[in-house]
Amino acid sequence: MATEATQTGHVSPVSLEEAGVCVDSHGGAIGMPQLCGEWMGNQIFWLLLTLVVLYFVLSRVALPRIEAILAERQGTITNDLAAAEDLKVKAEEAEQAYQKALADARAEAQAIVAEAKAEIQADLDAATAKADAQIAAKAAEGEKKIAEIRETALDNVKAVAKDTAKEIVAAMGGKADARTVTAAINARMKG
Amino acid sequence: MASESLGMEAGAEKSDGLVFHPMDQFIVKPFFGEGAVGTFTFTNSSFWMVMTVLAATALLVLGTSGRSVIPSRIQSIAELCYGFIRKMVEDVAGKDALPYFPYIMTLFVFIIFANFLGLLPGAFTPTSHIAVTAILAMAVFLTVTVMGFVKNGAGFLGLFWVSSAPLPLRPVLALIEVISYFVRPVSHSIRLAGNMMAGHAVIKVFAAFAPMILLSTGLGLLVTPLSILAITAVYALEVLVAFIQAYVFTILTCVYLKDALHPHH
Numbered sequence: 001m002a003t004e005a006t007q008t009g010h011v012s013p014v015s016l017e018e019a020g021v022c023v024d025s026h027g028g029a030i031g032m033p034q035l036c037g038e039w040m041g042n043q044i045f046w047l048l049l050t051l052v053v054l055y056f057v058l059s060r061v062a063l064p065r066i067e068a069i070l071a072e073r074q075g076t077i078t079n080d081l082a083a084a085e086d087l088k089v090k091a092e093e094a095e096q097a098y099q100k101a102l103a104d105a106r107a108e109a110q111a112i113v114a115e116a117k118a119e120i121q122a123d124l125d126a127a128t129a130k131a132d133a134q135i136a137a138k139a140a141e142g143e144k145k146i147a148e149i150r151e152t153a154l155d156n157v158k159a160v161a162k163d164t165a166k167e168i169v170a171a172m173g174g175k176a177d178a179r180t181v182t183a184a185i186n187a188r189m190k191g
Numbered sequence: 192m193a194s195e196s197l198g199m200e201a202g203a204e205k206s207d208g209l210v211f212h213p214m215d216q217f218i219v220k221p222f223f224g225e226g227a228v229g230t231f232t233f234t235n236s237s238f239w240m241v242m243t244v245l246a247a248t249a250l251l252v253l254g255t256s257g258r259s260v261i262p263s264r265i266q267s268i269a270e271l272c273y274g275f276i277r278k279m280v281e282d283v284a285g286k287d288a289l290p291y292f293p294y295i296m297t298l299f300v301f302i303i304f305a306n307f308l309g310l311l312p313g314a315f316t317p318t319s320h321i322a323v324t325a326i327l328a329m330a331v332f333l334t335v336t337v338m339g340f341v342k343n344g345a346g347f348l349g350l351f352w353v354s355s356a357p358l359p360l361r362p363v364l365a366l367i368e369v370i371s372y373f374v375r376p377v378s379h380s381i382r383l384a385g386n387m388m389a390g391h392a393v394i395k396v397f398a399a400f401a402p403m404i405l406l407s408t409g410l411g412l413l414v415t416p417l418s419i420l421a422i423t424a425v426y427a428l429e430v431l432v433a434f435i436q437a438y439v440f441t442i443l444t445c446v447y448l449k450d451a452l453h454p455h456h
Contacts, residue, residue, distance in 0.1 A: 023218060033217035033320075034388060040322040041230045042219065046237040047323050054244045054301055059293035062251035065258065066273045073260050 161185045208406045213395035217319060217388065235315040236323075243304040243317070251300070272300070276441065283445035287452055294334075295448070298327060299441040306387060306433035310426070318436075319387035321380060328380035331444050339451035350454035379443055386436045390429040397421040 022036035023029065033039070165181050219228055222238045251272070254265035262270060276299050280292045302318055309316025317323045339347040351368040353361060400418035404411030 027215075027218070028212055029214040029218050031214075032388075033214055033219065034322070034384065036219070039219040039228050039234075039236075039320075042228050042232055042234055043236050043317065043320055043322045044326050045230050046234070046240050047317065047326050050237075050240040050244045051297060051301060051327075054247060055293065055297045057244070057248050057252060058297050058300065062248075062255065062269075063273065063293055063296060065255050066251070066270055069255060069258050069260075069262075069266075070270065070273075072258075076260050 158185060158189065161189070209399050209402065211396065211399045213392040213399070216315070216391060216395060219315075219320075236317050236320065239305065239308055239315045240317050242308055243301055246304045246308060247300045279442060280445055280448075283442060284449040285452060288445070288448050291448060295441060295444055298331070298444060299437055302327070302383065302440055303434065303437035306437055307430075309387065309391070310429055310433060316387050316391060318383055319391060321384045324380035324384040325376070327383075327440070328376040331379065331447060332376040335447045335451040338448075339454060342452060343454055347451070347454045350450055354455070375447065379440065383436050383440050386432050390425065390432055394422055394425050394429065397425060 021030060022033060022038055162178075162181055162185050165185060166178070169175075169181065219234050219236050221228060222233050222235050226232075228234055250265065251269050254263075254269045257263055257266060259266065273296070276296050277289075277292055280288050280295055284291075305316065305318045308314055309319065339350070343349075351365045351372065353364045353368065356364050397418045400414055401422070403414040403418070
């Protein structure tokens with residue numbers, strides 16, 4: 001670029017810039033294009049034009065529309081919240097009714113259980129008493145039998161003792177009188 | 192210009208190697224054909240301003256044409272944009288500034304779309320020109336000043352009279368306040384144009400290094416990937432700047448509007 005500029009260059013870029021020229025002979029920028037006075041009017045005109053258009057588009061169409069959308073959404077949310085509140089109250093009522101029904105049913109069930117328990121207890125008591133009586137009767141009978149057996153066993157022991165004593169006395173060479181032996185045995189068995 | 196002398200040096204050193212023309216992208220030229228740029232000529236700048244309006248219309252009008260209670264993606268972006276600026280106006284300038292909301296929204300939408308469209312490769316960025324941003328800033332400045340006097344009468348001058356300061360200091364502060372008030376449109380416009388111009392010029396400078404590999408393989412292996420990386424990084428930064436500058440311009444407008452509506456400190 002620099003070499004070309006010196007070949008074709010009639011004037012230096014600085015003097016061109018001072019003369020108010022913004023572009024060199026190759027279309028490159030001289031200095032800051034932002035400071036080129038030649039282009040400012042154009043930019044200002046188009047800026048004002050586009051800004052005014054944008055302002056009307058926004059203030060007439062876009063902003064009212066978005067505002068309406070947001071307001072509608074707010075309304076919907078408020079309505080939905082109110083509906084939700086209603087439904088919540090209803091749900092609470094339903095739950096209370098349910099809890100009450102549950103409590104009633106529970107109380108009834110308890111009453112039935114208590115009744116059944118009392119009935120069973122009565123039956124049980126009667127059966128126990130009957131069984132006790134039977135057991136007592138059987139026990140008394142058994143005791144009586146045992147006493148009888150003991151009695152006969154004692155007599156048998158006496159008889160065996162008498163016979164044995166008589167035989168022993170006879171074997172010893174003594175003469176045993178039956179009555180004396182019996183008396184002696186009885187005395188022994190008492191002692 | 193520093194970049195230009197750099198370009199000449201580079202051009203001289205590498206014979207006809209790297210070409211640096213970072214400012215050429217800001218040249219205003221007729222969109223159709225050749226010739227001089229008159230006031231009403233449809234230029235590349237005009238084209239991208241029109242594109243800005245069309246893109247904004249596409250988002251905010253076509254995007255919301257469904258008017259659905261459950262928004263589509265585009266509609267929720269439009270709503271987000273609306274809510275963002277409306278909340279900003281309400282928070283910064285107060286509820287009584289809401290009648291001016293469409294005006295502020297117009298500024299924001301215009302700047303942000305111009306900034307983002309300018310990031311498309313080959314596009315022209317109208318907001319990189321001081322002529323454009325100066326008009327935007329002057330419009331704000333004049334509106335706010337006129338409105339301040341209309342709403343508050345002479346009371347608007349209370350803006351410059353810091354009643355909380357000690358009495359002897361007040362004239363000095365008033366002078367400083369007046370100067371700072373008149374500097375507002377300058378900083379307001381140069382901040383936007385300067386940010387947009389600088390980022391775009393830096394990208395171009397890095398881009399001029401990218402063809403190094405065609406000139407020297409050894410040096411190019413190092414320089415070319417680095418410059419591409421740098422372009423990407425600066426581009427990412429520019430995306431951020433494109434939004435931030437639109438935001439800053441808008442919020443400052445709200446601040447100035449607040450001063451006009453409530454001039455007392």
